[in-house]
Amino acid sequence: MTIFVLTGAGISAESGLGTFRDPGGLWRRFDPMRLATPEAFAREPEEVHAFYNLRRRGVREAEPNAAHAALARLEAGLAARGGRLFLCTQNVDDLHERAGSRAVVHMHGELMRARCTACGASRPSAEDLGLGTACPACGRRGGMRPDVVWFGEMPLHLEAIGDALDAADLFVAIGTSGAVYPAAGFVARARAAGIPTREINLAPSDTAGLFDTADYGPATRAVPDFVAEILGEGPVSGSRP
Incomplete structure (x- = not known):
């Protein structure tokens, strides 16, 4: 997967x-x-x-939180099963790396x-x-x-990001506003390719209507629940169909 x-x-x-x-x-x-x-x-x-x-x-x-740690665990868990996590972030912080994620694509650069x-x-x-x-x-x-990446500059790694998105079995957006392009357009691209989509956010984003499923609540609760669901470690709470 x-x-x-x-x-x-x-x-x-x-x-x-x-x-x-x-x-x-x-x-x-x-x-x-x-x-x-x-x-x-x-x-x-x-x-x-x-x-x-x-x-x-x-x-x-700042210190990485439970959501960052959960994604690092997901990366390791998928790899152990022959799968892959492609982690693309709009963030310029290094909290994913400090939580243990080994392969992070920073499309907006690194502070x-x-x-x-x-x-x-x-x-x-x-x-x-x-x-x-x-x-x-x-x-x-x-x-x-x-x-x-400043306003007026081109985001980074767009070719690799596009290839990974097209090859995905599931697209998940976490903590995004859905207002910044090209990232805001990823969900539409995934849907056009028939890839299931899921939003995890504190509240619905600008593109919430394009997602198949969603979990709304604090990232430190919703992301670990999502990871536990994917890895078969227990039920996930707070999702809507």
Whole structure:
């Protein structure tokens, strides 16, 4: 069995990391056009660095929750049975990896990496970035940016993601708003291919009507229940047909 799981900000919310579009979310408090575009970085790099340094500190302080741990267990359980979990995340945090997931596809990049705007080199970077940060590859200062996908930039790994989605036996979206494309279109693509679809979320997403089944509630309850169901470890609670 091959399961394609797409995760969004909702899976990390119970670890203390803010979501984006919900009331009180990051984009309700901060203007993304001033902080999350290449133009913003060129215009106000110090302000952009300050925002992402704050977010990076938040990720360092956060711990994976039961939902992250359950998906790591699902990956191992499917592999032991000859199956596969394709874990695609819209999140830029590293909580999936720290929970034990071994293969995570970050379609929006990784906050714990930095990329040089001059030479394109990318490297792990859990510390604050600033105008004085030098690129370890070319030595240039001032051009190191968070290695995340900003508004106006193309998401990463789209070909591999599309191939994995088309080959899946089940598509599951966890903690996503259904408002950000191309990820919001994955459920329609799965349905068109005849792949069963399932939503796990705190509340119905913008694309809730396209899912065959859904579990609504905290991710730390709903995701472990889902994993237990798939691995045959016990009944799942709170689902609707």
